[in-house]
Amino acid sequence: MSAVKLEDIARQLGVSISTVSRALSGNGRVGEKTRQRVLAAVQESKYTVNAVARSLRLRDARNIGIIVPDISNSYFAAVIKGAQEVCRQSGYALMVCNSDEDRSFEEEALRTLLEKQASGLILASVGGCAELLGQYAYHDAPIVFIDNIPQGVNAADVVSIDNLAAARELTRAMLARGYREIGMITGPGDQSTGSLRRAGFEQALVDAGLALRPEWVLEGDFRMASGRACMESILRLEERPRAMIIANNYMTYGAINAIRVAGLRIPEDIALAAFDALDETGLITPLITSLNQPAQRIGRRAAEIILSRLAGEERREDEEVVLKPVLFEGGSW
Amino acid sequence: MSAVKLEDIARQLGVSISTVSRALSGNGRVGEKTRQRVLAAVQESKYTVNAVARSLRLRDARNIGIIVPDISNSYFAAVIKGAQEVCRQSGYALMVCNSDEDRSFEEEALRTLLEKQASGLILASVGGCAELLGQYAYHDAPIVFIDNIPQGVNAADVVSIDNLAAARELTRAMLARGYREIGMITGPGDQSTGSLRRAGFEQALVDAGLALRPEWVLEGDFRMASGRACMESILRLEERPRAMIIANNYMTYGAINAIRVAGLRIPEDIALAAFDALDETGLITPLITSLNQPAQRIGRRAAEIILSRLAGEERREDEEVVLKPVLFEGGSW
DNA sequence: GCCAATTGAGCAATCGTTTGTAACGTGATA
DNA sequence: TATCACGTTACAAACGATTGCTCAATTGGC
Secondary structure, eight states: OOOOOHHHHHHHHTSOHHHHHHHHHOOSOOOHHHHHHHHHHHHHHTOOOOHHHHHHHHTOOOEEEEEESOTTSHHHHHHHHHHHHHHHHHTOEEEEEEOTTOHHHHHHHHHHHHHTTOSEEEEOOOSOOHHHHHHHHHTTOOEEEESOOOTTOOSOEEEEEOHHHHHHHHHHHHHHTTOOSEEEEEOOTTSHHHHHHHHHHHHHHHHTTOOOOGGGEEEOOSSHHHHHHHHHHHHHSSSOOSEEEESSHHHHHHHHHHHHHTTOOTTTTOEEEEESOOOTTOOSSSOOOEEEOOHHHHHHHHHHHHHHHHHOOSOOOOOEEEEOOEEEOOSOO | OOOOOHHHHHHHHTSOHHHHHHHHHOOSOOOHHHHHHHHHHHHHHTOOOOHHHHHHHHTOOOEEEEEESOTTSHHHHHHHHHHHHHHHHHTOEEEEEEOTTOHHHHHHHHHHHHHTTOSEEEEOOOSOOHHHHHHHHHTTOOEEEESOOOTTOOSOEEEEEOHHHHHHHHHHHHHHTTOOSEEEEEOOTTSHHHHHHHHHHHHHHHHTTOOOOGGGEEEOOSSHHHHHHHHHHHHHSSSOOSEEEESSHHHHHHHHHHHHHTTOOTTTTSEEEEESOOOTTOOSSSOOOEEEOOHHHHHHHHHHHHHHHHHOOSOOOOOEEEEOOEEEOOSOO
């Protein structure tokens, strides 16, 4: 309501608005004594620049948006931290949105960021907002996908691990441990993260000359309850696998729960390996063997790509940064 | 760059900008057929309102800021979710900032939000930004404190549990269980959350006629490493307490780690009760007895208070909403 | 002492919306 | 036909900052 603006300071000092603006930004020439007077008055009056007005004038909001499916998931929290670090250093604000694993919420967030003139967007999509994404291209705001690459998007900047290869390697490592009867709890088939991890798993089995057992492969939704439900089904089978690969952290927690409730031991009765099951507390026993995405690095690289896009005028090739996951060997296999 | 604006649509239709604006907002009167024509053109051209320009004109950015010390902490993640829910329903955007438990980062976030003309602010402060907070009052943006109430702030809207009473009750419950030699790992003494919880603990002991053992009360910084370090010190004591109360979740995880490393059992060798040690995975054993803050409700109420302040013109009394924590009894005592 | 060069500061347009007010056109009534 | 009323639309002024351009003032060189 009563915020101090450039005009107030200008009037108080008997100079023009433009002089005050230039004294602050250092963009035009201003005499040394006037500059000092302005700076003093600004200090004294607690003037704060109005970023809304500035953004309008500059046609640049200097903020980048990030949408994740679940802010409580430590994996995404780390991604956010990484992105924030980069934004902070470059004077951009990071606008964090949570889609709650819901398409319409994701769409809503997308629309809000679009209206707020986000300069760029980091998106861990749950899928299916193709038209809205087109508008970003129209505003020519760069988009970087992390994690899932929605259907309908063919060329784009992407920062992620190679999910297919990763799942294949993880499965191979499990095979190398001697396990032959391996099942999997995958993610939603319509998300690339889900389907690629499944494909990698199946490839590894086929390569090893093993038959696929469809009843051992269940599809979850990346949430804890579904991990638990899937594992319960598995445990009810007459003939059950000796080991399971699980496509993300939360489903793993649910699965462990089911295993404990059934009174079984890990890995003696059933072995586990997972994606991102990184347990920051280090208190879940046995420690879960998992292939961990370098979450913070993903966030950082994604933000860096956005910034470089914003800086460079020329449109380069689509950038696809493939980061290497890190295998943590716990006691769960 | 090439975003469609009202002017483009107006020109295309041969009407004025104001007509298009009014057709969209429904604020002024517009003939039915023109309204239809406008709506069609808007659809077709994929027009998106420029929120920056609108905010400037309306002098209202319609966004509320929230600053938390650690976005990875599930407690704060839940607070954010609660606040977001309310914002979503009322058409406000929530701008999430992470201070990383660092004062200068907090200050930076505060300044950014101020510049972006945040309509309101929810603050879980790590303390010490009194001057900047003054400017919010100046912009008359309502502030609601959650968790810690920084020094230098005397009257304000607050949503939290009654930390003193809560610590007292938790300690009493522990005494009722028969424990007499109780220590505590507190939070930073300069944060009200830390000092109040400590005070409540001490009160309960004094009320019970027990002597305070200063060597059993250590001050941590709410992070995991400090919880571990403090517990290690405790375990090194010749005469050590039979039970510990720990002021937050992360320090508890560190403490459990130390206990396990020392080869001791919970609760047989040392019993634990904590604040917010809520373990979403349910996999840490034994389940930790803890007094849990209704995090999501706190976020929701805080946002609601902001909105009601923004709606009501008249300045009411400072509002202090005291929510009740929930005791979860696990096997750690 | 005069003209050119250089510096300092102001004017005014602009960014895209919203909205008070004025103007316009149509139809009805006297 | 003139007047009035009413429903529609256009005009233009904001919101607060940035910046190209202009012009006045100071300086310096000859």
